[in-house]
Amino acid sequence: MPILTLSQMVAGQEADLFLLMTAKEQLTTREGKPYFRVGFRDSGREVVFPIWDNSPWAVDCRDKWTPGAFYKVRGVYRETNYGPQLDIRKIRETCDADAADGFSPTLCLPQSRFDPEQMFDELLQIAGERIAEPALRGLVEGILTENRAAVLRMPAARHNHHAFVGGLLEHTLSVTRTAVYLADKYAEYYPEMAPPLDRSLVAAGAILHDIGKLRELDQRPEGTVYSAAGALVGHLLQGRDMVREAAAGSDIPPESLLRLEHLIIAHQRLPEWGSPKPPMTPEALIVHYCDDLDAKFAMMVAILQTDTNPGPVTSKKNILMQHVYRGEEGIRD
Amino acid sequence: MPILTLSQMVAGQEADLFLLMTAKEQLTTREGKPYFRVGFRDSGREVVFPIWDNSPWAVDCRDKWTPGAFYKVRGVYRETNYGPQLDIRKIRETCDADAADGFSPTLCLPQSRFDPEQMFDELLQIAGERIAEPALRGLVEGILTENRAAVLRMPAARHNHHAFVGGLLEHTLSVTRTAVYLADKYAEYYPEMAPPLDRSLVAAGAILHDIGKLRELDQRPEGTVYSAAGALVGHLLQGRDMVREAAAGSDIPPESLLRLEHLIIAHQRLPEWGSPKPPMTPEALIVHYCDDLDAKFAMMVAILQTDTNPGPVTSKKNILMQHVYRGEEGIRD
Amino acid sequence: MPILTLSQMVAGQEADLFLLMTAKEQLTTREGKPYFRVGFRDSGREVVFPIWDNSPWAVDCRDKWTPGAFYKVRGVYRETNYGPQLDIRKIRETCDADAADGFSPTLCLPQSRFDPEQMFDELLQIAGERIAEPALRGLVEGILTENRAAVLRMPAARHNHHAFVGGLLEHTLSVTRTAVYLADKYAEYYPEMAPPLDRSLVAAGAILHDIGKLRELDQRPEGTVYSAAGALVGHLLQGRDMVREAAAGSDIPPESLLRLEHLIIAHQRLPEWGSPKPPMTPEALIVHYCDDLDAKFAMMVAILQTDTNPGPVTSKKNILMQHVYRGEEGIRD
Amino acid sequence: MPILTLSQMVAGQEADLFLLMTAKEQLTTREGKPYFRVGFRDSGREVVFPIWDNSPWAVDCRDKWTPGAFYKVRGVYRETNYGPQLDIRKIRETCDADAADGFSPTLCLPQSRFDPEQMFDELLQIAGERIAEPALRGLVEGILTENRAAVLRMPAARHNHHAFVGGLLEHTLSVTRTAVYLADKYAEYYPEMAPPLDRSLVAAGAILHDIGKLRELDQRPEGTVYSAAGALVGHLLQGRDMVREAAAGSDIPPESLLRLEHLIIAHQRLPEWGSPKPPMTPEALIVHYCDDLDAKFAMMVAILQTDTNPGPVTSKKNILMQHVYRGEEGIRD
Amino acid sequence: MPILTLSQMVAGQEADLFLLMTAKEQLTTREGKPYFRVGFRDSGREVVFPIWDNSPWAVDCRDKWTPGAFYKVRGVYRETNYGPQLDIRKIRETCDADAADGFSPTLCLPQSRFDPEQMFDELLQIAGERIAEPALRGLVEGILTENRAAVLRMPAARHNHHAFVGGLLEHTLSVTRTAVYLADKYAEYYPEMAPPLDRSLVAAGAILHDIGKLRELDQRPEGTVYSAAGALVGHLLQGRDMVREAAAGSDIPPESLLRLEHLIIAHQRLPEWGSPKPPMTPEALIVHYCDDLDAKFAMMVAILQTDTNPGPVTSKKNILMQHVYRGEEGIRD
Amino acid sequence: MPILTLSQMVAGQEADLFLLMTAKEQLTTREGKPYFRVGFRDSGREVVFPIWDNSPWAVDCRDKWTPGAFYKVRGVYRETNYGPQLDIRKIRETCDADAADGFSPTLCLPQSRFDPEQMFDELLQIAGERIAEPALRGLVEGILTENRAAVLRMPAARHNHHAFVGGLLEHTLSVTRTAVYLADKYAEYYPEMAPPLDRSLVAAGAILHDIGKLRELDQRPEGTVYSAAGALVGHLLQGRDMVREAAAGSDIPPESLLRLEHLIIAHQRLPEWGSPKPPMTPEALIVHYCDDLDAKFAMMVAILQTDTNPGPVTSKKNILMQHVYRGEEGIRD
Secondary structure (H helix, E strand, O other), X not given: OOEOOHHHXXXXXXXXEEEEEEEEEEEEOOOOOEEEEEEEEOOOOEEXXXXXXXXXXXXXXXXXXXXXXXEEEEEEEEEEOOEEEEEEEEEEEOOHHHHHHOOOHHHHOOEOOOOHHHHHHHHHHHHHHHOOOHHHHHHHHHHHHHOHHHHHHOOOOOOOOOOOEOHHHXXXXXXXXHHXXXXXXXXXXXXXXXXXXXXXXXXXXXXXXXXXXXXHEEEEOOEEEEOHHHHHOOHHHHHHHHHHHHHOOOOOOHHHHHHHHHXXXXXXXXXXXXXXXXXXXXXXXXXXXXXXXXHHHHHHHHHHHHOOOOOOEOOOOOOOOOOOEOOOOOOOO | OOEOOHHHOOOOOEEEEEEXXXXXXXXXXXXXXXXXXXXEEOOOOEEEEEEEOOOOOHHHHHHOOOOOOEEXXXXXXXXXXXXXXXXXXXXXXXXXXXXXXXXXXXXXXXXXXXXXXXXXXXXXXXXXXXXXXXXXXHHHHHHHHHOHHHHHHOOOOOOOOOOOEOHHHHHHHHHHHHHHHHHHHHHHHOOOOOOOOOHHHHHHHHHHOOOOHHHHEEEEOOEEEEOHHHHHOOHHHHHHHHHHHHHOOOOOOHHHHHHHHHHHHHOOOOHHHOOOOOOOOHHHXXXXXXXXXXXXXXXXXXXXXXXXXXXXXXXXXOOOOOOOEOOOOOOOO | OOEOOHHHOOOOOEEEEEEEEEEEEEEEXXXXXXEEEEEEEOOOOEEEEEEEOOOOOXXXXXXXXXXXXXEEEEEEXXXXXXXXXXXXXXXXXXOHHHHHHOOOHHHHOOEOOOOHHHHHHHHHHXXXXXXXXXXXXXXXXXXXXXXXXXXXXXXXXXXOOOOOEOHHHHHHHHHHXXXXXXXXXXXXXXXXXXXXXXXXXXXXXXXXXXXXXXXXXXXXXXXXXXXXXXXXXXXXXXXXXXXHHHHOOOOOOHHHHHHHHHHHHHOOOOHHHOOOOOOOOHHHHHHHHHHHXXXXXXXXXXXXXXXXXXXXXXXXXXXXXXXXXXXXXXXXX | OOEOOHHHOOOOOEEEEEEEEEEEEEEXXXXXXXXXXXXXXXXXXXXXXXXXXXXXXXXXXXXXXXXXXXXXXXEEEEEEOOXXXXXXXXXXXXXXXXXXXXXXXXXXXOEOOOOXXXXXXXXXXXXXXXXXXXXXXXXXXXXXXXOHHHHHHOOOOOOOOXXXXXXXXXXXXXXXXXXHHHHHHHHHHOOOOOXXXXXXXXXXXXXXXXXXXXXXXXXXXXXXXXXXXXXXXXXXXXXXXXXXXXXXXXXXXXXXXXXXXXXXXXXXXXXXXXXXXXXXOHHHHHHHHHHHHHHHHHXXXXXXXXXXXXXXXXXXXXXXXXXXXXXXXXXXX | OOEOOHHHOOOOOEEEEEEEEEEEEEEEOOOOXXXXXXXXXXXXXXXXXXXXXXXXXXXXXXXXXXXXXXXXXXXXXXXXXXXXXXXXXXXXXXXXXXXXXXXXXXHHOOEXXXXXXXXXXXXXXXXXXXOOOHHHHHXXXXXHHHOHHHHHXXXXXXXXXXXXXXXXXXXXXXXXXXXXXXXXXXXXXXXXXXXXXXXXXXXXXXHHOOOOHHHHEEEEOOEEEEOHHHHHOOHHHHHHHHHHHHHXXXXXXXXXXXXXXXXXXXXXXXXXXXXXXXXXXXXXXXXHHHHHHXXXXXXXXXXXXXXXXXXXXXXXXXXXXXXXXXXXXXXXX | OOXXXXXXXXXXXXXXXXXXXXXXXXXXXXXXXXXXXXXXXXXXXXXXXXXXXXXXXXXXXXXXXXXOOEEEEEEEEEEEOOEEEEEEEEEEEOOHHHHHHOOOHHHHOOEOOOOHHHHHHHHHHHHHHHOOOHHHHHHHHHHHHHOHHHHHHOOOOOOOOOOOEOHHXXXXXXHHHHHHHHHHHHHHHOOOOXXXXXXXXXXXXXXXXXXXXXXXXXXXXXXXXXXXXXXXXXXHHHHHHHHHHHHOOXXXXXXXXXXXXXXXXXXOOOHHHOOOOOOOOHHHHHHHHHHHHHHHHHHHHHHXXXXXXXXXXXXXXXXXXXXXEOOOOOOOO
């Protein structure tokens, strides 16, 4: 039996899969028939389906299966109007030996298309090259290095955009690249600015703008949730906290620190998006636009990939709350 | 010559006054005539008037008078449609000996009608009696005591409400009294709440909700202005900073600290008023309402006292952006 | 067989219950199977479940059971993901003799936790003590006394808050208590107000602010609905009507009457909440805040009691349209 | 010396005029020079100008001239960038004999271009012909007849539109004509409506939609102001009061009365324009549109007549808060 | 067997029908049972129901039935809480011979109650009589005549109002009639306007205000959808395009053309409704109001006909997002 | 006497200047004193000052000076609180010979800091290199070339940003550079997009997004105003017109043309900013962000250069309607 991923399967095909259990919920049909609604996923797709009372798996499901655990599953793939499902033929928890067949827990979660280690190194390199002021550079490098493990894994959001392993890093690197480009450009356009545009600050701010997500979100195998502090305070303020904690005792000039704090809390611009202040410095303005475009672009790409509305435009029921044009050449997968 | 205050004078009267110079601006009339626009104030009133080029005070005004300095002035009081003015007959800077005549710098600024020392003591007493949890009580008492001098003087805002010496304290005490009353009331109404309403938290939150104004505002003799950090970050976040700094190393339960931080940043409720999160706990909800009513009530009282619009209602051009009803019995001062 | 209430039962338990039928709807499954969806409730809980075509109760349900009627039911209690349900074993309409077993129609509706008679007496007492102006006091006492029966029973709203027998009274008394406290407080804070804060008006306004609900809502055993005039005109205007009708021919000073009318129509403050005018008097401002806090606090308590979202915060899909923080100590019932 | 009106005069011309004094305000220039700012008007134009301290009229102005009184003035007309002014040569209060020269107090206020008596008769005639239900017709005719004197004079608003003697009547008649036309039209278009479109109600509602302005506004010679009740309650509710008072004891069907009350309070549609309910009946929808168009059209005509902004469009600083296109053919007067 | 329409049938009745197939969707129940969801309609009603796997029609449905094709169906009519359904007894595609029994494709779509040919002629007649300027009249007549076939059939919108064959024409004629009435009226009211109200422009603008719908919408037998250009550009701009194309090379005065273009793009007034400019001319203002009322009135009539909410008002879940009053006399069909 | 520009002069200095007259308005002081308010400017600064009745220039000013004409002026520079002014000593219209002293009309208007010819060439070069599709490239090159003269001169707006000669070109080039950078970047990030990101379209759209300003604005020596069509239709639609006119008869694929038209009308994103549709394609999204950032950045730079508010932040009364942080290092010119 071949070992495949869910994305590789076609309707009716049988194969072995390494899957993460994402959900198990005890429910009852309107007619009173009890069943479990279970979910499994690997890096590219998720299946959700019922285990009926009279299924041969009913007892195991109830007593043994655990969300957050990993399973080797033999199953037949089906496509229904309730989404993709699986007929389970065999199932057992994964074991060490499965590594030989290519199993690794992180392979069961959606992943950035880019290598996290490489992205991390590039981010560090930009910090090293683009932040001229030593104390500020030290602060940025310090925060990255100390949170390396979390930065390599964290998604950028629970649902809205870059919601996959390494998503925060992918988004941050993209924002930083654009921000560095624009800082150079506008510093050249407006040499008369007083004080001059602070390119170090733009780079530092772009790298750290979403760093508070490390505290706001709580990443678990079965899904990412808000931490209590994340819900009550939010990543803008938490990111500023991380900067202030790292700056304590450093030589970073107070004016630079203040502008960096401001940039972080202002980067969402609108109060209804959570920013208590709008961007009040040119540096904060640049980072806001880089961030906003990168998130909105990712959303639009995702909408074009997943929307199934017939006709030339997608439905309006998406994260952008608007139609997106698919075009006549658009091929939906 | 009697020593009076500006509020005691009637049009045409001459007297000696102890005044703070609040403004000196060099201007030119449309016809090209140069003059200085100067301002003086004591606790109850401000006068603003021109010193023309041909005035006997023109040279002294230009070379010697300094905003923020205190003067003994002999003058004749006038009322004009540009507001109250003063014809200066004599003027000199105040000296130590003036104390014997009752001069004190704080008498030249608008004051709370209540004694700051007494208000401060009452606030400390409420903290002592109403905050059951010792570490939380210690944190509140510590913050108050360490900032005693500033708390005794600070206004609650630059213009909007309680904009006078001791205004922050007056507002805070009023909010705290109402909050304590309501916490008792609703704890009794809803004994089934789980967790129960945290009355200690309500008291602590009410006392500290605006504490960040000590960092947001910069109180100078000639007027209160925003500090750089106040403009870029704001008092909600700065108040939370003060609490976090004071809590470092203390025994305060993390859950209590988090709820207190949330209460402070959420107390203005609406994002467009600067709160990045709405009140998400019953305690934060109570403090928000106490604060909002106290501020709005003070605004309405001030509008009724100062508006000069004819007819039964005031103008809409005020801080509430609405008509206020003066009533037929209303006597305008 | 024990006589219990729905709230006392655990899954699988059988007992006798006195229940009000709240709904009977003839429906068809997607597969074309016809059934009745029926609802029953007592003071603490409601059960909704299907009566299938092949049920022994199918004919009785169709021909005899009537929404709004009361039944003695023997049933087995079940908990499903469609909410609590009941397996009916026996059912008959209630009769006079059931009173001996503790049955009373009002016991089948959710009730205020406070005794209506006692709340009514306290409200009257506040009117008597706190409204100094005799004609105004007479007007308030008259309206309360003439509508005593309705006031004792009416909910404060159909769904939003205090939606139970006596809810209007519970809410009104709570608002009045806070309003009286705040009127005393602010009258003392601002003795210079001209005209002085009218504490009689605050008490009268707090007592009558929602009185129009007696005309807006139509309370029936099976649920509260809007009356035609309630839908087309609304309780703010209807409450003002009741005051104007009661004031006709009385000695109430026109200025007091006008301020009271204004207070009632302005108490929701925002035009989008139905107030054609914002609070334009200090008295109206106070009553608005007391009312708004009392309603929002009740909503937040209810959300914390009923939300079943996992994690530290509730869902946003509630009457406040925001997350509420449950906290780590929070125990959900 | 010819007797003219202000509109007939050209710059530099001298003439006799019958004028109403509209304003007298005691002011001081920035340089301390005292003066009176006075206003006079007749039906077509207003002049506002200073009476300086050294004017021969200074003492009379201070001691004798009274806003609201009528004067025969001989003056020279001037046009300045502060608007049209008058050099007074002679001035005395009007006397009975001036009637012989054509003076009448109402000639000193801006007037509807249509004869009020004739408009009133036409409105009564429409009520008689278009309101089929006798009790409803009687109610409308009764309200009009009892308020005949006020209806003949009242403006439709203080500033916004139809702000002249007879303006309420002109606006009401125009709205009623359109409403009657549309009621006939849509009754014919949608004969299947159940209940059928109530054409009597449309006519009655159109005639009475703004009747509350008689109570909201207080028309004085020197200008129209809000009454206290107008400010605190507003003409929508006051118009409904007038209808309810007139309906007391009549045979008008409760359903018709309720729909009429609703139509009046809903005719401004948006809550921010003061309507506590949107139009919820087809009849209310029709009257809203007739009213809104008639007011907006009058505003646009007035803007085109008075705006002096250069270029193809008017300024945005007008009651519609938008540019209006003047066009190349547009000739400004 | 009688030949009926769906609207003529009562529950349980069997008849022959000529129907258009509107939908065929392959679905699966939650339990994994596959089925087709099919829809059929004639001019007055639509039925939607499942074809189960074990139905005798399952194979034909899968292989032969085609949305957009016409069928002669013998069926039994059923009413369920999922809406009206049909038990198919016989089914075949229509053939030429069916014309003898009254079949015509257009009879299978909802129709305007008015004869399209007659409406078209009246619209042309208004153009001929009411547009005085020859080049403008020629332009309007030309556009109508060249698009005659499409104008006779097009609905005014996909769902919101006049969503039936001839709906655009019915709406346009109604708007034009009112606009012509109002243009005459206001031209008479304001003879002093400079330039005078352009009645030709009002008529032309009313006739052409929605003409861009011919390009925005793509009318197919199975339903109307947005064209790609309609989605990306919209009918306001497309209507202006049609006018500009028709005007190329004509003698139409540039000022008239410009005002007509403006009228078309401004006729929805609010930017959030798609108008890039508000009505800036009196002519555009009139057409906006005629259009808005005609659409809203049709919506309200439709809501009253279709809403099934119990009680005196409809649900708020409708295109107007508000309650509509049904009234006590209201009989729901 | 030296020949200087206004920006080179210091208070009290006398020099010769080449100036454009920008304004001449006949006014009267409050005291009735008549005067002319005149304005003159060169590339870097504008002076506005009164010519009094008794000035030696009064008659010449009234009879000869003309806004839009150029003058050689000898004057003394003064700085007042009404802004910079000039005491005219000599004045005459410029003549051909002045060219020898460096006079050229365009030097009297504010200029882009970049050479227009060079910017134009770069824009053409980008079009040539970055638009792969030949017909689309031809269309863009054609529009640029045909409008070369206007493109070289036009400002990007009347006031808001880039309001100087060559401003439209400077802004367009900056937007295009960023857009080309981002198109490359996101095409690389999302290679799986179907259809792939159209980089030609991004380049074409960036170049043409504001091209309609050539029709919207009417550039005159004395200032830029809206054309009639600009006011009634606006540059978004006018830019789309220019593209459609240029595309008529070309081989440009309809799908590309449609996407380009959409990009232009959607580039301001929000309906309240004039876009009838939001960006519905990834290409339109990119251009919107490039445009918005470039405009906002220019506004913020201008605010920092011109605001004179004391303290760490600027006033809120600016085009961004918010405070901008000046910082402690900020030196105001």
